[in-house]
Amino acid sequence: MGAVRTGRMPRAVRERQMLDAAVQIFGRRGYTAASMDEIAELAGVSKPLVYLYLNSKEDLFTACIRREAAALTEAVRDGVRPGLPADRQLYEGLRAFFTHTARHPEGWTVLHVQARTQGEPFAAEIAVMRTDIVAFVTELILVDAREAHQDPALPEREVAGLAEALVGAAESLASWANATPGVTPRQAAATLMNFAWAGLGDLMENRPWSPPTEPARR
Amino acid sequence: MGAVRTGRMPRAVRERQMLDAAVQIFGRRGYTAASMDEIAELAGVSKPLVYLYLNSKEDLFTACIRREAAALTEAVRDGVRPGLPADRQLYEGLRAFFTHTARHPEGWTVLHVQARTQGEPFAAEIAVMRTDIVAFVTELILVDAREAHQDPALPEREVAGLAEALVGAAESLASWANATPGVTPRQAAATLMNFAWAGLGDLMENRPWSPPTEPARR
Amino acid sequence: MGAVRTGRMPRAVRERQMLDAAVQIFGRRGYTAASMDEIAELAGVSKPLVYLYLNSKEDLFTACIRREAAALTEAVRDGVRPGLPADRQLYEGLRAFFTHTARHPEGWTVLHVQARTQGEPFAAEIAVMRTDIVAFVTELILVDAREAHQDPALPEREVAGLAEALVGAAESLASWANATPGVTPRQAAATLMNFAWAGLGDLMENRPWSPPTEPARR
Amino acid sequence: MGAVRTGRMPRAVRERQMLDAAVQIFGRRGYTAASMDEIAELAGVSKPLVYLYLNSKEDLFTACIRREAAALTEAVRDGVRPGLPADRQLYEGLRAFFTHTARHPEGWTVLHVQARTQGEPFAAEIAVMRTDIVAFVTELILVDAREAHQDPALPEREVAGLAEALVGAAESLASWANATPGVTPRQAAATLMNFAWAGLGDLMENRPWSPPTEPARR
DNA sequence: TATGAATGAGCATTCATTCAT
DNA sequence: CATGAATGAATGCTCATTCAT
Numbered sequence: 001m002g003a004v005r006t007g008r009m010p011r012a013v014r015e016r017q018m019l020d021a022a023v024q025i026f027g028r029r030g031y032t033a034a035s036m037d038e039i040a041e042l043a044g045v046s047k048p049l050v051y052l053y054l055n056s057k058e059d060l061f062t063a064c065i066r067r068e069a070a071a072l073t074e075a076v077r078d079g080v081r082p083g084l085p086a087d088r089q090l091y092e093g094l095r096a097f098f099t100h101t102a103r104h105p106e107g108w109t110v111l112h113v114q115a116r117t118q119g120e121p122f123a124a125e126i127a128v129m130r131t132d133i134v135a136f137v138t139e140l141i142l143v144d145a146r147e148a149h150q151d152p153a154l155p156e157r158e159v160a161g162l163a164e165a166l167v168g169a170a171e172s173l174a175s176w177a178n179a180t181p182g183v184t185p186r187q188a189a190a191t192l193m194n195f196a197w198a199g200l201g202d203l204m205e206n207r208p209w210s211p212p213t214e215p216a217r218r
Numbered sequence: 219m220g221a222v223r224t225g226r227m228p229r230a231v232r233e234r235q236m237l238d239a240a241v242q243i244f245g246r247r248g249y250t251a252a253s254m255d256e257i258a259e260l261a262g263v264s265k266p267l268v269y270l271y272l273n274s275k276e277d278l279f280t281a282c283i284r285r286e287a288a289a290l291t292e293a294v295r296d297g298v299r300p301g302l303p304a305d306r307q308l309y310e311g312l313r314a315f316f317t318h319t320a321r322h323p324e325g326w327t328v329l330h331v332q333a334r335t336q337g338e339p340f341a342a343e344i345a346v347m348r349t350d351i352v353a354f355v356t357e358l359i360l361v362d363a364r365e366a367h368q369d370p371a372l373p374e375r376e377v378a379g380l381a382e383a384l385v386g387a388a389e390s391l392a393s394w395a396n397a398t399p400g401v402t403p404r405q406a407a408a409t410l411m412n413f414a415w416a417g418l419g420d421l422m423e424n425r426p427w428s429p430p431t432e433p434a435r436r
Numbered sequence: 437m438g439a440v441r442t443g444r445m446p447r448a449v450r451e452r453q454m455l456d457a458a459v460q461i462f463g464r465r466g467y468t469a470a471s472m473d474e475i476a477e478l479a480g481v482s483k484p485l486v487y488l489y490l491n492s493k494e495d496l497f498t499a500c501i502r503r504e505a506a507a508l509t510e511a512v513r514d515g516v517r518p519g520l521p522a523d524r525q526l527y528e529g530l531r532a533f534f535t536h537t538a539r540h541p542e543g544w545t546v547l548h549v550q551a552r553t554q555g556e557p558f559a560a561e562i563a564v565m566r567t568d569i570v571a572f573v574t575e576l577i578l579v580d581a582r583e584a585h586q587d588p589a590l591p592e593r594e595v596a597g598l599a600e601a602l603v604g605a606a607e608s609l610a611s612w613a614n615a616t617p618g619v620t621p622r623q624a625a626a627t628l629m630n631f632a633w634a635g636l637g638d639l640m641e642n643r644p645w646s647p648p649t650e651p652a653r654r
Numbered sequence: 655m656g657a658v659r660t661g662r663m664p665r666a667v668r669e670r671q672m673l674d675a676a677v678q679i680f681g682r683r684g685y686t687a688a689s690m691d692e693i694a695e696l697a698g699v700s701k702p703l704v705y706l707y708l709n710s711k712e713d714l715f716t717a718c719i720r721r722e723a724a725a726l727t728e729a730v731r732d733g734v735r736p737g738l739p740a741d742r743q744l745y746e747g748l749r750a751f752f753t754h755t756a757r758h759p760e761g762w763t764v765l766h767v768q769a770r771t772q773g774e775p776f777a778a779e780i781a782v783m784r785t786d787i788v789a790f791v792t793e794l795i796l797v798d799a800r801e802a803h804q805d806p807a808l809p810e811r812e813v814a815g816l817a818e819a820l821v822g823a824a825e826s827l828a829s830w831a832n833a834t835p836g837v838t839p840r841q842a843a844a845t846l847m848n849f850a851w852a853g854l855g856d857l858m859e860n861r862p863w864s865p866p867t868e869p870a871r872r
Numbered sequence: 873t874a875t876g877a878a879t880g881a882g883c884a885t886t887c888a889t890t891c892a893t
Numbered sequence: 894c895a896t897g898a899a900t901g902a903a904t905g906c907t908c909a910t911t912c913a914t
Contacts (some may be wrong), residue, residue, distance in 0.1 A: 008877060008913065030335045032250035036905060046879045051906065087221045117248050117335050161401075164394050165387045172386020173379075183379070191379040195414060229894090264896045266890080275888065418880060447873090466771050468686035472909060482875045484911080493909065553684045553771050597827075597837070597845040604826020605819045612818050628819060632850075662892065662898060690884060700900045790881065874907080878912080892894085 015053050018043045022054075023064050027106030031061055031118045033073060055165050058121075065115050068107035069129040075100035076133070086144035090137070094170060098185035101174040105201065112171050130167070138163040166196050225349035228258065233271050236261045241282050245324030251338045264344055269427035276339075283333050283340060286325040287347040293318035294351070308355070309411050312388060319392040330389055348385065355381040384414050451489050453607040454479045463542030466555045467497055494557075499559060501551050504543040505565040511536035512569070520566050522580035526573070527629050530606060534621035537610040544614065550606055566603065602632050669707050672697045677718050681760035685715055685772045687778065712775075719769050719776060722761035723783040729754035730787070740798035744791070745794050745847050748824060752839035755828040784821070792817040820850050 021043035025034045036057055040047040054060040079087050079096020101108040111129070115122045138159055173192055178184040224240050239261035243252045254275055258265040272278040297314020319326040330345070333340045356377055391410055394399040457479035461470045467607040472493055491560040515526050517531020537544040547565070551558045574595055609628055613619040675697035679688045690711055694701040708714040733750020734743050755762040765783070769776045792813055827846055831837040 011877080014877085028337070030248065030250060032248060033336070035903080037903090047905090048880090048907075049878060052878085057905065086253065111330075113335055116329050161391075161405075165391050165410060167385035167388020168394065170385045172390060173383050176379075176382045187379070191376065192383060193291075195380055195383050227894095232894095253886085255886095265888090266897090267895060269889070270895085445873095448873095466684065466686060468684060471907085473907095483909090484876090485874060487910070488874080549767075549771055553767055554687070555682070594845070597830075597841070598848075600830050601823045601827050601846060604830065605823040608822020608826060609819050612822065627816065665898080668898085689882080700887075701884090701900090703899060711884065798907085825892090875914085876912105877914100879908105879910085881908090881910105883907080884905095887900105887902090889900085889902105891897105891899080893898100 011053065014043075014045060014049065017216065018045065018050055018054060019064055019067055020055075022060050023068060023110055026061060026064055026114055027109035028126060030102065030114050031057075031122070033110060036060075056185070061118075061122060062125060064110055065125045065146060068111050069125065071104070072097070072100055073129060076136075077134050086140045086147060087193070087197055090140050090197070091189055093136070093140075094189040094192055095185055097170060098188040102178060102185050105178045108174060112175060134160075134163045134167050138164055141195070166192075169196065227268070229271065232261075232263065236263065236268055236272060236278070237282055237285055240278050241286060241328055242324050244279060244282055244332055245327040248332050249275075249340070254278075262423050279333075279336075279340060280343060282328055283343045286322070286329050287343065289322070289325065290315070290318055290329065291347060291350060294354075304358045304365060305411070305415055306413070308358050309407055310408040311354070311358075312401055312410055315388060315405040316392055316395060320396060320403050323396045326373075326392060330393060352381045355384055384410075387414065447489065450481065450485070454481065454486055454490060454496070455500055455503055458496050459504060459542050459546055462497060462500055462550055463545040466550050467493075467558070472496075497554075497558060498561060499552075500546055501561045504540070504547050505561065507540070507543065508533070508547065509568060510538055512556060512572075522576045522583060523629070523633055526576050526633070527625055529572070529576075530625040530628055531621055533606060534610055534613060534624040538614060538621050541614045544610060548611060570596070570599045570603050573602055602628075605632065665707065668697075668699060668703065672699065672704055672708060672714075673718060673721055676714050677722060677760050677764055680715060680718055680768055681763035684768050685711075685776070690714075715769075715772075715776060716779060718764055719779045722758070722765050723779065725758070725761065726751070726765065727783060727786060730790075740794045740801060741847070741851055744794050744851070745843055747790070747794075748843040748846055749777055749839055751824060752828055752831060752842040755834060756839050759832045762828060766829060788814075788817045788821050791820055820846075821852065 010166070018039070022034075022039050025039045025042060028034075029038075034057075036047055036050060040050045043050065050060070054063060070157050076093050076096050079099070080093045082089070084092070111126060115126045141159055141163060170192055177185070177188045236257070240252075240257050243257045243260060246252075247256075254265055254268060257278070258268050261268065264339070268278070272281060294311050294314050297317070299313045300307070329344060333344045359377055359381060388410060391406050395403070395406045443474065456593070458470075458475050461475045461478060461554070464470075465474075470493075472483055472486060475496070476486050490499060512529050512532045515535070516529045518525070520528070547562060551562045577595055577599060606628055609624050613621070613624045672693070676688075676693045679696060680691045682688075683692075690701055690704060690713075693714070694704045697704065704714065708717060728752045730747050733753070734747045736743070738746070765780060769780045795813055795817060822844055827842050831839070831842045
C-alpha cells in the first residue's frame with residue numbers, strides 16, 4: 001500500500017512497514033520458504049533492523065498472525081449489529097468477514113493457510129481466533145434455536161460439528177472468493193446463508209436428512 | 219506401514235517406499251521444511267537413489283500429490299453406487315471421502331494443507347483434483363434438481379458456489395475429524411448431509427434465505 | 437561496585453564506568469565474544485557514547501589492559517618495602533600481587549587470560565607489563581645473589597628462565613587461588629616462597645639438581 | 655604437515671586433515687574468533703563437509719581438545735621410566751612434556767590458552783587432563799617424601815598447592831620456551847627441576863622459608 | 873553531552889544436488 | 894543397482910560501527 005518511505009523514521013512506523021511486508025511474504029511463500037532477506041527488502045530496511053525490532057523469524061510470524069487475527073476479529077465484531085435477529089446477525093458477520101478477507105487477501109492467507117501449516121506455537125495462535133469465532137457461531141445457532149424453534153435441544157457434539165462445518169465452509173469460501181474474480185462479499189455471504197441456514201432450520205425442526213435406511217430425502 | 223526392506227529390490231518397490239516416506243515427511247513438515255535427507259533415511263535408501271528415481275524434490279512432491287490425489291479420487295468413485303438417487307450417491311461419496319482421509323491422514327494433509335501452501339506448480343495439481351470433485355458434486359446437484367425438483371434452473375454461478383462451499387466444508391470437516399477423536403467417517407458424512415442437503419433443497423424449491431430486506435427467516 | 441549513576445556527568449566519571457563495565461564483560465566473555473552492546477548496557481550508557489569516548493572495541497580493550505596492568509604494577513610496587521632484604525621484598529611483592537589479583541579477579545582475568553589469547557596487538561601490551569615484573573624479580577634475585585651468596589655469577593639465561601618460571605608460577609597460582617575458596621593471598625605468597633626461594637638458594641650455592649648422569653638427587 | 659591432498663579420500667583421512675587445520679586456527683585465533691570458513695579452507699575442504707564429519711564448531715573444538723590432550727598425556731606417560739627414583743621420573747616426565755609442547759606448539763596453545771578461556775564445556779575437558787597430571791605430580795612428591803625424607807607428613811593442601819604451582823610453572827615455561835628461540839626441552843626441564851625440586855627437599859626436611867617474623871631466609 | 877535509528881559484513885549452519893566408484 | 898564423498902548457495906542471526914538529531 002504505497003511505496004515504502006526511506007530514511008530515518010520513528011520505530012512504530014517502521015514496525016508497521018515491516019509487518020506489512022512480512023504478511024505479504026509469509027502469505028506468498030509460507031513460513032519456511034519466506035526469507036528474512038526478502039521481507040527486509042520489501043520493507044525497505046536492512047535485515048538487522050528487522051531483528052532489532054521483531055527479534056526473530058518466529059516472533060515476526062507470530063506478530064503477523066496476531067495483528068491479522070485481531071484485525072479480522074475486530075472487523076467481524078464491528079460488522080455485527082447486536083439488536084437484530086440471530087440470522088441477520090450471522091449474515092452481517094459473514095458479510096464483514098468476507099469483506100475483510102477480500103480486502104486483505106494476504107492477511108487471510110497467513111491466517112488460514114500458512115499459520116495452520118506450521119505446528120506449534122503458531123497453530124495455537126490460530127486456534128484462539130478460531131475458537132472465538134466458532135463459539136460466536138455456536139451461540140448464534142443456540143439463540144436462534146431458542147428464538148425461532150422452541151429450543152429443540154440439539155446434542156452438544158452435533159452443534160459443535162455444525163458450527164465447525166459452517167466456519168470451515170466460510171473459510172473455504174473466503175479463499176475461493178479471493179481466487180474467483182467477480183464474487184462479491186455480499187454474494188459469498190448470501191450463498192453461505194442459503195447453503196447453511198435453511199439446513200439448520202430443517203434440522204432444528206426435526207426434518208433431518210436420514211442417511212442409510214431410507215431411500216432418499218424428505 | 220510395515221518395516222522397510224533393505225537390499226536390492228525392483229524399482230517399483232523402491233519407488234513406492236520412497237513415495238511412502240515422502241508423503242509422511244511432507245505431511246509432517248511441509249514442503250520446504252522437509253529434507254531429502256530425512257525422506258531418504260525413512261525410506262531406507264541413500265539420497266542419490268532418491269534422485270535417480272525421482273529426479274528432484276519438486277518432482278518428488280508432485281509425484282506424492284498425484285499419487286495421493288489419484289488414490290483419493292479413486293476411493294470416492296469406488297464408494298459411489300451409480301444406481302442410487304442423487305442424495306444417496308452424495309452421501310456414499312462423502313462417506314468414502316471421509317473414510318479415505320481418515321485412513322491416510324498424512325496423504326490428506328499433503329493434499330489439503332501442504333500442496334496448497336506452496337503456490338505453483340503444486341497448487342495446479344490440487345486444482346485438477348478439486349475441479350474433478352467439484353464437477354462431480356455439481357453434477358449430482360443438477361441431477362437432483364432435475365430428479366426431485368423439476369429443474370428450478372439454478373444460476374450457474376450459484377451452483378458453482380454451492381458445490382465449492384460443500385467441498386470446502388467437506389475438506390474442512392475431514393481435517394477436523396482427523397484431529398477430533400471419536401468422530402467416525404459415517405458421522406462426518408451424516409453431519410455434512412444434514413447441514414447441506416436440506417439447504418440445497420430449500421434453495422431449489424425457491425425458499426431461499428433472503429438477506430437484506432426482510433427482518434428474519436421464514 | 438556501586439550502582440551506576442545515570443544522566444549528565446563529567447567525562448572522566450563516564451569513562452571510568454565504561455572501563456569498569458568493559459573489564460567485567462571482557463573478563464567474563466573474552467575479547468571476541470564480548471559485545472559492545474552488553475558493555476554499553478552494563479555501563480549504563482548508549483553505544484555511541486562508548487565509541488565517542490573510546491573509539492573502537494580494540495581501543496577499549498587496550499585501555500582496559502593498560503589500566504589493569506598499571507593498577508597491578510602499582511599495587512606490587514606499593515607493597516614492596518625497599519629497605520628490607522631481598523627475600524622479604526619478594527615476599528611482600530608476591531603478597532601484594534596475590535592480594536590485588538584476589539580483589540580484582542576480572543581485571544586479572546583480562547590480563548592473564550583474555551589479553552594473551554588475542555595475539556597482537558594485545559599480547560604486546562601484556563608483554564610490557566610482564567617484562568617489567570620479570571625484570572623486577574630478576575633484579576631481586578641478582579641482589580640476593582650479591583648480598584647472600586657472594587655473587588655466584590649465574591648465567592644470564594638461567595636467571596631469566598628462573599624469573600620467568602617464578603612469575604609463571606605466581607600467575608598460575610593467582611588464578612588457582614581465585615578459583616579455590618579459602619586460599620588467602622598470604623598463604624599463596626608463603627607457598628610460592630617455600631616452593632621457589634629455597635631452590636634458588638641451593639642453585640646459587642652450587643647445589644643444583646643434576647639431570648642426566650647421576651641416578652638421583654642431592 | 656605437508657600440503658593437503660585434494661579430491662576424494664576416505665573419511666578418516668579427511669577427518670584428520672580437518673582436525674589438524676582446526677588446531678592451527680583455534681590455536682592462532684581462539685575459539686570465538688576462529689571461523690569455520692577459515693578452518694575448512696585450510697583443511698582444503700568445503701564447509702559442509704566439516705559439519706558432516708564433525709557436527710558443529712563446539713564439537714570440533716572439543717574433538718581438538720581431546721585429541722591434543724590425549725597426545726600430550728600419552729607423550730608424558732611414554733617418557734616416564736617407572737623403575738627410576740621419583741626425581742628422575744619427574745625429570746623425564748617434564749622433558750617429555752616440554753618436548754611434546756615444543757613439537758606441537760599450536761596444540762599446546764589450544765590446551766593451555768584457548769580451551770581454558772572458554773568456560774564450560776571446554777574447561778571441563780581441560781580439567782580432566784590437568785587433574786591427571788597434578789595427581790601424577792602429587793604422587794611423585796609423596797613417593798619422594800617417603801623414599802628420601804622419612805615421610806614428613808606434609809599437609810594435604812600444602813602438597814596440592816605445590817603440585818598445582820609446579821604444574822603451573824611447567825605450563826608457563828612451556829609457553830615461554832615456545833616463544834623463546836634457543837631454549838631446548840632439556841634446558842626447560844632442568845631449569846624447572848632446579849627451581850622446584852630443591853625447594854621441595856628443603857620443605858620436606860623442615861627448612862621452610864619463614865615469611866613475616868624472621869628477618870630473612872635460612 | 874548524548875542517543876535513537878540504521879546498516880555492511882560476517883558467521884554458524886543446512887540443504888538440494890552431483891560425482892566417482 | 895547403489896552409495897560414500899563432496900559442495901554451491903542460501904538462511905537465520907549477530908555485531909561493530911556510524912549518522913542525524
